[in-house]
Amino acid sequence: MGRPDAPNVETIHAEILFHASTWPKVTRLSWKKMGEGADEFERFGHPLLICFNSGSMEDSREVNSPLSNPEFWQEVRQLAFAFREKNWKEIASFYATYGPLGYPWEAGVPAEPYGWAEAALEWFRELTSLVEAIEFGRYGHLRKYFGPPRVVPARQAIDPIVFVRPKNPFDFSTYWLKYTAEVSGPEKDPVWRSPQDEGELVQATWKVVVRGVTEELGRIPLVPIAEERRGSHLPLVHWGFRPRGAFSAAFLQWFFAKVAPLGGRTCVADGCDHLVLPPRKVYCSEKCSDRQKSRDARRREKERYEVD
Numbered sequence: 531m532g533r534p535d536a537p538n539v540e541t542i543h544a545e546i547l548f549h550a551s552t553w554p555k556v557t558r559l560s561w562k563k564m565g566e567g568a569d570e571f572e573r574f575g576h577p578l579l580i581c582f583n584s585g586s587m588e589d590s591r592e593v594n595s596p597l598s599n600p601e602f603w604q605e606v607r608q609l610a611f612a613f614r615e616k617n618w619k620e621i622a623s624f625y626a627t628y629g630p631l632g633y634p635w636e637a638g639v640p641a642e643p644y645g646w647a648e649a650a651l652e653w654f655r656e657l658t659s660l661v662e663a664i665e666f667g668r669y670g671h672l673r674k675y676f677g678p679p680r681v682v683p684a685r686q687a688i689d690p691i692v693f694v695r696p697k698n699p700f701d702f703s704t705y706w707l708k709y710t711a712e713v714s715g716p717e718k719d720p721v722w723r724s725p726q727d728e729g730e731l732v733q734a735t736w737k738v739v740v741r742g743v744t745e746e747l748g749r750i751p752l753v754p755i756a757e758e759r760r761g762s763h764l765p766l767v768h769w770g771f772r773p774r775g776a777f778s779a780a781f782l783q784w785f786f787a788k789v790a791p792l793g794g795r796t797c798v799a800d801g802c803d804h805l806v807l808p809p810r811k812v813y814c815s816e817k818c819s820d821r822q823k824s825r826d827a828r829r830r831e832k833e834r835y836e837v838d
């Protein structure tokens with residue numbers, strides 16, 4: 531708890547303040563037409579922009595928050611396929627219904643880089659499927675990333691695993707999912723133990739998830755929205771996330787529905803900070819439970835001895 535490498539995602543309480551404005555007409559635009567500086571981006575192979583047709587927002591209209599639909603995040607996840615297949619009909623229909631995904635331009639530019647949108651959506655699809663694999667015990671899916679159980683010299687460790695490495699003309703480091711292998715053993719010949727069993731596989735994946743989630747949460751503005759007076763106590767401030775568009779809105783919806791409830795409990799065994807997943811309640815594993823019980827028994831034994 532509170533260790534920098536094991537952030538606790540349980541303690542976030544905030545609303546999602548999302549006002550969607552549609553982009554009824556979306557079109558493709560070559561960077562070439564953007565003039566100066568555009569060549570820079572051409573090199574990355576992402577010449578396309580999604581752009582509100584006339585550049586004017588006149589036809590744009592506010593829509594009720596799509597978050598009233600609890601499945602909204604799944605729709606956004608599904609959009610990754612439309613981007614991958616360059617399915618313009620589907621992409622345009624999404625923007626006409628929910629507005630832009632929310633590229634963080636400095637000013638309100640009615641355009642988004644295709645490469646960014648594609649990268650963000652692929653990242654989200656991957657991240658959500660990792661959490662589903664944890665939730666439903668799809669260990670085969672997780673094993674694909676870490677390989678078979680093995681102990682190898684540290685230099686062969688997968689550090690970091692890059693799960694997704696989308697080409698992004700704006701920021702190559704933004705949408706990665708990373709795993710940092712922990713090495714152990716003698717200083718001269720450190721080794722890396724890959725996840726050996728299902729429990730370790732889940733813990734390793736969880737680290738990747740928490741890291742990705744924390745990074746994305748850090749990108750979304752969190753603003754105070756109201757103060758509640760409670761008698762003579764200090765006022766209680768309510769907080770709200772203000773997503774820039776449909777992408778972070780969907781991410782937040784998914785986070786509060788799927789990740790926050792999972793991340794609340796860590797194992798109570800001495801020296802273990804593993805995640806406790808249902809149906810387990812107190813210890814992360816049978817192993818920890820047994821170990822702690824015999825440890826407690828020994829302690830009691832010792833105390834009795836000292837009293838006598």
Ligand SMILES: [Zn+2]
Nearest residue numbers: 797802814818
């Ligand atoms: Zn444990």
